[in-house]
Each structure stands twice: as C-alpha cells, then as structure tokens.
Amino acid sequence: MFFDMMRDPAFLVLCAIVLAGCSGLPGLFLRHGTLGQRLASVAALTSSILALPSILYLLIGGGEASFTLNWNLPFGPCEVALDPLSLFFLIPIFLIFPAGSLYALGYWPANSHNSEKSVTFFYGLLACAMALVVVARNGFLFMMAWEVMALSGYFLLVAEHGEKEVRSAGIVYLVASHLGGAALTALFASLFWITGSFSFPAPQSLAVAGGVTSVLFLLALAGFGSKAGMMPLHLWLPSAHANAPSHVSALLSGVMLKVGIYGLLRVMSFVSERPLWWGALLTAVGLTSALAGICVASAQKDIKRLLAYSSIENLGIITTGIGLFLLGEGSGNPRLAFLGLAAALFHVLNHAIFKPLLFFCAGSVMHAAGTRDLDRMGGLARRLPFTAFFALCGSIAICGLPPFNGFASEMLLYLGFFGEARSATPFIALGAPVLAMVGGVAVIAFVKLYGIAFLGEPRTEAAAHGHEAPVTMLAPIGLLAALSLLGGLFPPVFMALVQPALRVLAPDTGLVSALPVPPVWFAVAGGSVIILAAVLYLFLQGRVKGCSTSGPTWGCGYLRPSPRIQYTGSSFGVFFSSLSGALIRTRLHVDPVRGLAPAAARLSYAPEETLLHRVVLPFLNIAGVACAFLRRLQHGEVQIYILYIFVTLMLLLLWVH
Template sequence: MMLYFILFAEVLLVATALLATLLGRLDRAALWTGTIGAIAASAVGAGAAVCSLLSTEHESLRSSWPIALGEFHVGMDGLSAFFLLCVFVVSGLSAIYGAGYLRAYLGKQRLAPAVAFFNILIASMAMVILARDGVLFLLAWEAMSISSFFLVTFENERDEVRRAGITYLVASHVGIVFLFALFALFARQSGSFNFDGFADLASHPEGFATMCFVFSLIGFGTKAGFWPVHIWLPDAHPAAPSHVSAVMSGVMIKLGIYGLLRTLTFLGPPPAWWGITFVIIGAVSGIAGVLHALAQHDLKRLLAYHSVENIGIIALGIGVGLLGQTYGNSVVSFLGYAGGLLHVLNHGLFKGLLFHGAGSVIHGTGSRNVNTQGGLYKRMPVTGVTFLIGSMAICGLPPLNGFVSEWLIYLGAFRGSTSPLSTAAGISAVVGFVALALIGGLAAACFVKAFGIVFLGEPRSEAAAKAHEAPWPMKVAMIVGAALCFVIGVWPAGVVTLVGPATKALGVDIQAFNSTLGAMSAISYFAALLIGLIVVLVLLRKALLHGREVTTESTWGCGYSLPTARMQYTASSFAEPLLTPFASALHVEIHRDGPTGCFPRTGKYEEHLQDLAGECVIVPAIQWFLRTVARLGVLQQGRIQLYLVYVLVTLVALLVWEFAGPFGS
C-alpha cells in the first residue's frame, strides 16, 4: 500500500518537473510549481516511509516494460523505507529553502532547469532505492548523476563551476563502470537482473563474492565519497547552489552507502576482512576528511570535507556491524548497523542544515570566504542559532542527534573489542573507537572555528557588516531542520524504532534492539536534566544580576581601548596550532613572514592545503592511465578506411567468438 504512495510521489515529482520545464520563461511560476510539487511529494513520501517502517511489511510490484533486459520491478523493505525517509525529509526541507534561495536569481538566470532537475534528482534518488532490478537501478542511478550534474553547473558562467562539473561527471562515470561490471557479474551468475535472483544465489563460485565486494566498494564508494575517491566532492558541493549542496551532501552520497548495504545482502555471510576494510576506510576517511576541513576557508568546501568525515563515521558503523555479523554477535552487529544508519539520517539533517546556513551566509554577504566574515550573528540571528545547533550536532554533542548515532557506534565498537571475536577484529574495533574520538575532537575544533569566525566577533569586511537575514522560506527550512536535530537528540528511542526494520533487512537479529531502548530513554532523561540545569542556572543568574550594576564596555584588550576587527583571530590563525603538527603529513604549504624588529610594519601568515588523495593517489593514477592509453595512439591514423577496417575486424571477431569460442552455442 505504502509503495503506491511512494510511486505517487515519484509521478508527482516527474510531472511537476515537466510542467516547470513547459512554463519555460515564466520563472516565478516554474519556481512555485516545482517547489510545491517537491514539498508535496516529500511530505507524501516521508509519511509513507514512516508508515512502512512502523508496519514493517515487505511490498513489491512487478510489471514488464518494453525495453530490452530487465523489467520494472520495485519493492520496499525496511532498508529502502529508511533511506526513502532520509531522502524525502532532507529534499523537502531543501525544496522549501530553494524557493527562497533561488529568488535571488530571478531575472538573472532561467530557473526552470534548476527546478526541474531538482525534482528529477529527488525522483531518481527515490527510484534508486525502490529498484529491485539491475537495469532499472542503473538507469535511476544514471538519472541521478546526470540531473545532479546539471544542478552543480547551475552557475555555469563561472569557470570553477564548469571545472567542478566536469570532475563530478567523470568521477560519477568511472564509478558507474564498476557498477555495470558488478551487475553484469550478478546477472551472469543468477541468469537475470532481478534482485530477488541475486539474493537467492545459493552458492557463489570461488572469488565471486570478493570480486563483487571490491567492485561495489569502488563503484558505490565513489558516490559515497570514501577516501581517496572523494576528490570530486569538495569541488562539486561548493559549486552547486546551496539547497542542491544540501541534498547532494545530505542524501545523494548516502545512496552510495545504500548501494553497498544492498549489495552486501546479496553476498551472504561476510568474511572478517570486509568488516576490517570498512573500519579502516572509515577511520581514514574520517580523520583525513576532518583534517582537510580544518584547513579550508571556503565555508562550503569546509562542509564538503566534513561530508567525507561523516561518511567515514558511517563506514565505521557498517564495519562494526559486519564484524558482528561475521562472528555471529547480533548485539555488536545491531549497534554498528543502527549507529551507521542513524548517522545517515542525522548527517542528512545537520549537514542539510549547515549547507542551508552557509547558503544564507552567501545570500547575506555574497562571500563564502570564512576570513572575511565575522559578527554575522547580530545581523542574521536565525541563521546563527540554527548554524550553531547544526555545528554542535555534527560534533556529536549531547543533547543533539549526532550524539545518538555516534554513541551507538561507540557502544558497538566497544562491544566488538571485548567480545571474543578474532584478534584482528578486536583490534579494528579498538581502532574504530579511538578514531571516532579523534574525529570528534577535531570536528569540534573545526566547527568552533567555522561558527566562531563567521558569526561571532566583529565583521571583518564591509560586506559582512552589511549582511542581511535570509528570507522566510530559508528561515523556515533551517528552523525545522534544527528542530529535528534537537528532537532526535532528546528522544532517540523514537527514531531508533525506525532504524530497527532497516537493520532487520540487513539480516540482524532484532532481539538486540530491545536492550538498547532502555539506554535510549536514559539519554532522554539526561538531556532533560541538562536542559533543566541550564534553565535553573539562567534563572539563578537573572536573579543574581537583578538590581545590580550591569555595564557594557568594549572588549578587554589589556588596556588598549581602540580594538579593530583586524586584531581578531582569523580562521587561518585558529587552525594553525592543529595544522602545524600535521603539516608534513598533509601537504600543507605554510608561508610565514613573521614581524621583525622593534617596530614591525608587516606580518603575514598563509596556508594552502592540497588534497592529499588528489595529489598522491588520483593524479598519479590518471597520469599512469594516460601514459598507458597513449600507446594505443598508433591505432589513430585519421583515415576513414582504416577505421572501417577496425569495425569489420571487430565484428567478425565477435561473431567468431560467439559461435565458435568457449561460449559457443
């Protein structure tokens, strides 16, 4: 039943996308049509997903279609419903936000494509999750990549946007090559592209599961943004309009995670090294992501690197879950998967919120550079408060939602390290535990920087001093997002109930789930206690200061009474103590030109961070590839006859291979 509601939402999205395109030059009408369609579809979809999670029934729908290979086969289980919920909640909020954000472009740029591709992106993401057929899945996956490519290149008059778009397009298609290979392998083994057939594969030949695991890790990992194949991500996310960044970073990259989890359900009991691989990928992505984020001064780029970090945290959770599954420990497995999945939702919420906040900053000041901001809180209080809540949530601080999912992963990793798993598994669980702590500490440093330098202190530029608050649709989206972060943080039991069916779809015994609920209510009590104490202290302070002298002065500067905004710490100076120790490992270029003499005139400190993975892994890999391919240059002679010979030879060879070769009939 709920499946039909989701399909209805799909139809609604595609229809409004078409309508918006037809409206063409009527920008305002196109914007409203698209937005209303997206919001309505998201509401219907999110509601249906929640109902499906609560009723925990499996649904599927099959019908033939006129295209060769595959069929139209969609279905919904706990895992799909959970990811659908994430997609619709974040997309709905971003659609509301986009209505306000895109208004700034009215009259400057055609809005219809942006609106239409946005709705198609949502629809294709939902279809990826629903698809139960390999060909349908790949089609939806490709639609998702293409529509997001057009959204990334929305401001295509800018050079860096075009470059980011191309990087993104190439990375997506390198990834999808591996997915083609993956599904071809499955189809060859099971005889059709049907997911049910994949899952029913009784026995795999030697090495089949390993090959599938590696292919899916590269193919889906590229979309998810695992280190080192994340390099498209810090370029593409800042280039896109902010509401699109929110959707891409909040949910689209999570579909890589969905694809991985779905593939894992086809592959039977996981060997230990899969889990260990996930933990290592998670730890490396997490730490590398947050360290790169520390050095960024472009607010959206900073957030993009935090997506790499959070994908790392999710991978840690999945790794712990896999290890639990390998060794038949359902509690470890549940905690790991539940933490990872909940983090998918949580990251969608707070990262969406943060990208919205960054969008408001750009909207209000016209700049993404952290170092030119400052004092924005007084000028845009709603953005400020919601950005603060998002920052605290992403650092995993109680009583917000990030804490709940990290808490579950910590618990899973700890249980994993004490349960009698193998030594390697135990060690990797400890690695997960400590990596999570280091990530948490560095993330806190990074977000104190991001929030503090942008919103607090005095404005560092004219534009920042004249900043203005965002219009109401943007404010609504941010307030709702912040409220959801808070609600999940103080009432985790409710949302963990929704994760249960998803972990069940991954083959985890649901018994373990009940034991966690008790601790979940304890988190609620302590959140209440914390808030209660804050209220009491606020009242106490008020009572104490009542009737006493409270004066306002300029900031204490050791007796210096004419402070200027330029005296403040900047993002670069804030990050310096943390970056210097990592400088050699990270390829940070530091230019220091310190003040000299008794009356120094100038002093300069600059740092530039190249992406380590890009510089040390991807670029050499591409160069090697180009060198190798160059050897094929002899084939290119520029004569049409010769090319026709190639075609003929290939055709004959294929025919011979088909009818006389090892696969001959």
C-alpha cells in the same frame, strides 16, 4: 479501481516519486520563472505529503509491496519493490527534497538567476532518480536510474558554469561518477553471469564460492564507495559540494551519499555468508575516512568545503558501523552486530538531518555576506540571529554532543567498541580512541566555523551590512533543527524506523531489538544540558545588565582596534593544521615587493589536500599525456577511417592464418 489504488500506501509512494520527477517541468514552459519555481515547490511539498505518511505506515506496520512494469526490453521483468530497507532510505529523500525546494525560493530566486529553470528541473529529476535507485529490483533499471542520478547531479553542480572552478569540479565529478558506474556495470554483469537474470537475488539467497563473493563485494565497494565519498574514492566530493548551490549541496550530501550506502547494504543482503575480512576492511576504511576527513576539514577556510570534508567524516562513521556489524556477525556476537548496524542506520538518518541543516545555514551566511571565505565573515550573529541559533544547533549535532541526534547514534558505536569488544574480538576496542579523536577534531573544526563566521566583529563591509534570510529559507532550517533535537532527546522515535531495516540485512542472527541504554537517559542528559545552558545564559545576561560603567576595550597599545587583528579561520586552526601536514598543505601566493616606493602587495593562501594535488592530479596529467596520442588518430576524415578498417582486417587475417 482507481480509488482502491489511491488507498494503497505503496501506490502513493510511487505516485510521489513520479510527481517529484515532474515537479520542474512546468517551469521549463512558463515564461514567468517565479511561477514555475513556486509550482515546483508546491509539487515537492505535495510529493512529501503523499510519500512520508505512507512510508511510515508501511515501515512501522511491516508492510511490503512489489510492482512489475511491462516493458519490451530484453533485461528481464522491470520490478520495483518497497521493503523496509528501501522505505528507510526513502525517508531522507522525501524530507530533504521538499525542504530544499522551499529553501530555493529565497536562496535561488528566478528573477536573480538565469539558470533557475534548469536547476529546478534537475533538482526534481535528481530526487526522482534517487528514489528509483532505492526501489529498483532489476539491475538494468537500477543502472538507468543511477546514470540519471549522476547526470542530474552534474547539471545541478555546474549551474554557475561561467566560473572555471565550477567547470573543473563538474569534470571531476563526471569522471568519478562514470568510473564508479563502470564498477557497478561489472557488478551487475557478474550477478547476471551467476544467476542468469538481471533481477535482484532474494535476500540471503546467493551462495557461491568465496572468491566470487569477494569479487562482488570489491566491485560494490568501488562503485558505491565512490558515490558515498569513502577515502580514497572521495576526490570528487569536496569541490562538487563547495561549488554547487547550497540547496543542491544539501541534497547531494544529505541524501545522494546515502544512496551509495544503500547500494552497498543491498548487495551485502544478497549473500548468505559474509566473510569476517569484509568487516575488518570496512571498519578500517571507515575509521580512516572519518579521521582524515575531519582533519582536512579543520584546515579549510571555505565554509562549504569544510562541510563537504566533514561529510566524508560522517560517512566514515556510517561505514565503521557497517564494519562492526559484519565483525559481530562473523564472530558470533549478535549484540555487537546490532550495535554496529543500528548505529550505522541511525547515523544515516541523523546525518541526513543535520548536514542539510548546516548547508542551508551556510547558504544563508553566503546570502548575507556574499562570500564563502570564513576569513571575510564575522559578527553575523547580531545580524542573522535565527541563522546563528540554528547553525549552533547543527554544529553541536555534528560534533556528536548532547542534546542533539548526533550524540545518540555515535553513543551506540562507543558501546560497541567498549562494551561488546571484550567478548570475542577485543582488538575492536582500539577503534574507540580513534572515534574519540574524530569527535575532538570535529569540535575544533566547528568551533572555528561558528566562532569565525558568527562571533567577533565584521571583517568586511558586506558582513557588516548582512541581513537575515527570508522565511522561505528559515522555515526548513528550523524544521531540521527541531528534528535534530527530537532525535537526541527521544532516540526510540528514530530507532522505531531503524529496526525494520535491520531485519532485512540480518533476519536470522537473533539481533536484539532494544537500546542497551535506557531511553530516558538520553532525555535526562539532553534536558540537563539544555537547562544548564539556559541558566548560564541568563546568569551572564544578568551580569552584563548589572554592569554600570562602560569604556573602550584595551587594545594592547593600539588606539583604534581593527577587525583585522581578530583570529582568522586559518590562524585559529594553524596548530592542528601543522600536525596534519601529511594530509593538507597550504599553497601561498605572495606579490613581490619592488622599488623604493612599492605598491600594495597581497598575500593569498589556500589549503590543498595532499592526496589530490600531489598524487592523483599528477597521475592524471601523465595519463593525459599518454592518451594524447590517441587524439591524433581521430581526424574526422572518412578516408582515414577506411584505412584503419583495412589495416585492422589485414592484421586479423594474418593472425588467423
């Protein structure tokens, strides 16, 4: 019987989930930290080898499975199930988790970080919890896995808790997670009130009054939207991703944000009739998040904050696709519904590839230059040639340019805006210029990131003596870059994984199942770009080698040009930053100059998000003052608490009387 179960691909997926959760346990009990970390990496790779082939087999073959676990809790049957939607969202988990675990061997070694044991343990626990969220079919089990996921992310985030900024980021993350969890608790309590069970309703089976479904949708949007980083529920995301270790940031951005998207799609699948205004709201929220997120990203000088804000942009693109799906479904346009939902799910997979790729590259840059500040980098392409090449691949992909996968998924959105909007809902075409502006600003932001970090001359001694990352860090980066290129040249390979999930969300709408653009077009366009780039590179290299004279560069009157006269990240984007002043402001700190022979003065600056620092934080400060009175009621003395109970009982007796 055991061997029969081992031949069951669904059982292998569950075994992989358990193995991922236990991957960090040996390191907690072994004195030799390096051995525990290596065992965790082996367990992570083994879980991926078990899970990914089984997931692909079930997903492409149309298989589904359900398991009911015996427990004595009064919350209904503990059911876990694998349907195409769950299987699709398991792919990023078992792709990025082992890649990050291998990457950590070089980036976060046990002999250099005292927190390695806890980071390795919670890294595996986070992957396990995310997978349980995806396969859970009981509201109580879902919330248990959700809270484990949130707490694991917190302990990973505060790995370097000796720094004040890290502790502050952890507190913001924890508060946001619990506020989102409160909304989800209300959501599942409402579902229990409607259905009389904590078990998930069957797809398309929930048919209740419009007001009730709207409440469910808004609760899901608040709870899952905060985890997905939708604006204005994104406030925890930039500081969390910036201060976490890079392989943790890759898992948070590449996978955990998508768990919020999964939750929203899962709740939407319960409802048989989805109002048109749901689509309008999600489209507006998505376009706003995409444009505002990338505008704020373009003003950042912290390489990881720039990547964090660009995650808000990409989650906005995904949300926009879901909104187009609902608009197409509500207006009787199945082709628009297909383009929107296919673009959203396709971009889920694409973003789960190129964003961890960029966070891994950022970790390699920080490993070499010793800083996250773009203004203290420069010239790293000569010292980190492999990292520079892979970072260029990721930058092209995230900008939505051929021949990488970001272009393919965003092309579906453009086809939805332009090609299908003319039929029943022509106002949808207004989203196309917004999406085009998002792409243009993304190019500005990542030309800045790549140019300032890798090109030019080193601005500091640390950047001048940088070194290439070890093989354990470069191997997962190269794998993700290859997958990104594969998705751009041959999008039907990824679309074969997307199409089964489409049928879970819209089984009866008659969605088309073919790309509106011939697949060979992507390969031809991408191949042409690669060939053109190679020819241009060889031509420029030939001209450089053919140059027979050399001399000092003309320094505009300076006898000794210095790296200090180069563009910085802030000066490169100063013009665009001035145009987005309503979203981002610059905080300056200038040392005063005093006396006849003043000492050296320093100027420092940091971009601040207006919504966070001018609206949210002042509101929280006011709320903190208002709640400070409650602290005075908590003395820790039993006599005082007995007095409170007595007063409360007297007031209740008077009220009853």
